[in-house]
Amino acid sequence: MASALAEKNCTPCRGGVPPLTPVEAEGYRTQAPDWTLMDDATRIERRFRFKDFGEAFAFVARAAELADAEGHHPDITFGWGYAAVSLRTKKIKGLHENDFIMAAKLDRLADDPVAETARQGG
Template identity: 85%
Template sequence: MTGSSLAEKTCTPCRGGVPPLTPAEAEGYHLQAPDWSLMDGATRIERRFRFKDFLEAFAFVSRAAALAETEAHHPDISFGWGYAVVSLRTKKIKGLHENDFIMAAKLDRIADGTGAAGQEA
């Protein structure tokens, strides 16, 4: 499966009661979303997007919010002049789920359309 095929999927409702991805499973998905960082013992993923100004960052965040509502999967987002930081994890299972990587792939596509410069070091 490629990152683009993840972007073609739709998030499935998570009702809890399913185990989060193991670190090994998270690593497998991470290969499909290499611009994202595995964080906190592979219980969440995060990416910092860069933009040329505040308006581009805001436009990305607005599109990300619309996507989150459509997918019913809501990331934590912070942003300011020229950047947005997105953190994903499935709160009901306190860890990562395939949904997080689906959202990551879709957010990458949105960023490509709004002029993101990629991940900051």
């Protein structure tokens, strides 16, 4: 099911809409099972593992390109062999469908970086 989310695009969020409730967020999270609900279901987070620093850095660079294309920018930290990604919609101070769309796209990017780059026109 995560692939269905990955086929969607993030839509601009201008604020004024309520964030997902914890129950709604859990429903979306079942479509992105590697992500963890954090901070009373106001953000999601995942730690990706890589074989070394270069792979982690390459993922972060591709994730940045994807985020710019989607207009949805996660918080990312990385180091030797890992990248941690945190998503939430800042304008509504919580989670939106966009966060789960981006999560699904990042999952696909980590699983098949060449295919995702090609889909984004890179």
